[in-house]
Amino acid sequence: MNVQSIIRNLIVETPSIPGNLAKVATAIGTIGGDIGDIKTMKIGTLSTVRDISCTCADIAQLNQIVDAINNIDDNIHVRSVSDDVMKAHEGGKIHMTSRIDVRSLSDLRRIYTPGVANVCQEIQRAPEKAHYYTSIGNTVAIITDGTAILGLGNIGPVAGMPVMEGKAVLFDQFAGISGIPILLDTSNPDEVVETVKHIAKGFGGILLEDIGSPHCFEIEERLKAELPIPVMHDDQHGTAVVTLAAVISACRYAGVELKDAVVGQIGLGAAGLAICRMLMAYGVKEVCGTDPQESALVRLRSFGGTVVGSVEETMAKCDIVIATTGVSGLIQPSMVREGQIILALSNPYPEITPEDAIAAGASYAADGRLVNNVLGFPGIFRGALNANVKSITYSMLLAAANAIVDATRNGDLVPHPLDPNVHKSVAEAVERVALIEMAHID
Numbered sequence: 001m002n003v004q005s006i007i008r009n010l011i012v013e014t015p016s017i018p019g020n021l022a023k024v025a026t027a028i029g030t031i032g033g034d035i036g037d038i039k040t041m042k043i044g045t046l047s048t049v050r051d052i053s054c055t056c057a058d059i060a061q062l063n064q065i066v067d068a069i070n071n072i073d074d075n076i077h078v079r080s081v082s083d084d085v086m087k088a089h090e091g092g093k094i095h096m097t098s099r100i101d102v103r104s105l106s107d108l109r110r111i112y113t114p115g116v117a118n119v120c121q122e123i124q125r126a127p128e129k130a131h132y133y134t135s136i137g138n139t140v141a142i143i144t145d146g147t148a149i150l151g152l153g154n155i156g157p158v159a160g161m162p163v164m165e166g167k168a169v170l171f172d173q174f175a176g177i178s179g180i181p182i183l184l185d186t187s188n189p190d191e192v193v194e195t196v197k198h199i200a201k202g203f204g205g206i207l208l209e210d211i212g213s214p215h216c217f218e219i220e221e222r223l224k225a226e227l228p229i230p231v232m233h234d235d236q237h238g239t240a241v242v243t244l245a246a247v248i249s250a251c252r253y254a255g256v257e258l259k260d261a262v263v264g265q266i267g268l269g270a271a272g273l274a275i276c277r278m279l280m281a282y283g284v285k286e287v288c289g290t291d292p293q294e295s296a297l298v299r300l301r302s303f304g305g306t307v308v309g310s311v312e313e314t315m316a317k318c319d320i321v322i323a324t325t326g327v328s329g330l331i332q333p334s335m336v337r338e339g340q341i342i343l344a345l346s347n348p349y350p351e352i353t354p355e356d357a358i359a360a361g362a363s364y365a366a367d368g369r370l371v372n373n374v375l376g377f378p379g380i381f382r383g384a385l386n387a388n389v390k391s392i393t394y395s396m397l398l399a400a401a402n403a404i405v406d407a408t409r410n411g412d413l414v415p416h417p418l419d420p421n422v423h424k425s426v427a428e429a430v431e432r433v434a435l436i437e438m439a440h441i442d
């Protein structure tokens with residue numbers, strides 16, 4: 001499979017006779033299409049209509065697949081090709097809803113004027129009660145300046161909104177948290193910090209998302225120091241937590257002692273440097289990395305990592321390679337060493353596909369769809385909000401990584417993101433550490 005790809009839905013009509021779906025699947029597979037979900041839309045006496053989701057390398061391959069299906073025989077037809085990804089985004093993916101029905105005048109008076117005034121005054125007298133009488137304690141701002149949207153680069157905050165809405169959907173579904181996207185039209189650290197500080201009162205936590213390096217480091221550090229609520233840059237720490245979990249599992253299966261392994265990081269931006277730091281905090285002795293930006297190398301050295309000259313050198317030297325560059329196809333199969341563990345985490349397209357890495361000799365390989373911070377950030381914030389903690393610490397992040405490892409089924413690198421247990425386990429682990437740490441401070 002090509003590193004880059006498109007997803008389309010084929011609406012296919014076949015005679016209602018056994019064996020036809022197999023012919024369609026064979027036609028798709030022979031051209032190199034990857035079948036996802038198949039939904040049966042209609043079973044008629046004469047014909048059956050199915051919606052077949054298909055990942056293809058590009059439009060040319062999609063057209064070949066359509067032709068191949070239409071050429072099976074005169075009774076099998078592709079009725080239409082739809083782009084369900086675009087359709088799912090029509091009107092946006094999120095909507096603020098009320099938790100209370102307003103059916104009578106007394107409902108109106110209870111939840112709005114005049115009843116609400118008493119609640120306001122109660123909070124005025126005892127501000128900490130806002131945590132109980134408003135949604136603030138369960139709401140997280142998802143803040144971006146649009147400078148590192150996935151691996152698409154600096155495409156601006158508005159173009160990044162679909163990603164932010166996606167994070168809000170995941171917050172809601174996996175952790176019951178309201179995520180509110182906030183789009184900033186500045187990347188200047190002073191202005192970002194000032195703006196976030198001015199709006200922070202309405203939120204129980206701040207998730208920084210797809211803010212590029214190096215300005216993301218200063219922004220996060222200052223906000224953490226200056227705000228009394230949890231602040232976390234997802235691309236740094238959410239990613240580092242999930243990556244550590246995946247690496248721990250891969251090493252167990254491969255019989256490698258992680259702490260003694262040589263780990264190489266290709267790309268030392270927000271995600272890459274945080275992964276390096278997390279691995280070192282875990283006890284890995286040798287972490288090295290490469291990046292064209294001198295400032296990234298200076299940072300790596302300051303954290304105790306060593307600099308490697310190039311992608312080729314990193315691939316040749318390291319037992320475990322983690323890539324977060326945003327550059328699709330950067331790792332050539334010829335660079336892969338026998339038995340290497342390779343996590344090519346760039347989204348939407350990895351530095352090397354897991355299939356190509358395994359075919360080239362890697363013992364374990366994954367991309368950023370599988371090893372994704374979706375396994376981390378919802379549970380981390382759930383746990384932090386439950387404990388009403390002021391900040392998210394390294395111990396909480398390590399506990400989250402261990403919880404992900406414990407929730408991983410034997411043979412897998414990480415749990416399935418739709419497994420509700422993983423988010424619950426991460427939340428409980430973070431809350432437990434948060435409560436212990438708060439008890440020690442008190």
Ligand SMILES: NC(=O)c1ccc[n+]([C@@H]2O[C@H](COP(=O)([O-])OP(=O)(O)OC[C@H]3O[C@@H](n4cnc5c(N)ncnc54)[C@H](O)[C@@H]3O)[C@@H](O)[C@H]2O)c1
Nearest residue numbers: 150151213239267269270271324325326346347368372373
């Ligand atoms: N799977 C996940 O959960 C996850 C999480 C966060 C980020 N990511 C992905 O990681 C990528 C980077 O994200 P980020 O937030 O760290 O961005 P970033 O802009 O902060 O960092 C990217 C870094 O890669 C470096 N780089 C570019 N080309 C390179 C090359 N040829 N060799 C070595 N280094 C190179 C850049 O100089 C930069 O330092 C994106 O594609 C993003 O989607 C994935």
Ligand SMILES: O=C(O)C[C@H](O)C(=O)O
Nearest residue numbers: 150151210235347372373
């Ligand atoms: O958004 C994702 O899929 C993961 C990560 O936050 C990224 O920026 O790639």
Ligand SMILES: [Mg+2]
Nearest residue numbers: 150209210235
């Ligand atoms: Mg991101």
